[in-house]
Amino acid sequence: MRMTSDTLILRFGGYDLDPSDEVRLAQWADRIHYWMENGLNHVHIWMHQFKSIKTPETCILFGKLLEERTGITVKVPSMVQEQGSLF
Numbered sequence: 001m002r003m004t005s006d007t008l009i010l011r012f013g014g015y016d017l018d019p020s021d022e023v024r025l026a027q028w029a030d031r032i033h034y035w036m037e038n039g040l041n042h043v044h045i046w047m048h049q050f051k052s053i054k055t056p057e058t059c060i061l062f063g064k065l066l067e068e069r070t071g072i073t074v075k076v077p078s079m080v081q082e083q084g085s086l087f
Helices: 019-037 055-070
Strands: 007-013 042-048
Touching: 007 019, 019 055, 042 055
Parallel strands: 007 042
Antiparallel strands: none
16 A cells, blocks of 8 residues: 555444454554655544444544554544433
């Protein structure tokens, strides 16, 4: 892969927080760090996990990896302990 623009649009397809997701997310964080050092200015990330209840956890993990490896902080979902009521 190579950088052809100063903007990255990444759509990550996860597998319900399978261990391979963490490996691939770490690789993306390293790649983003390298590209930032070489002119990357804008990063847009979408998480896609078909019918997964683990998407918030995947986003939190990727945010942690990005902060550790690039120094950037991204807004991630906050987990609630108890669901509220509609009525």
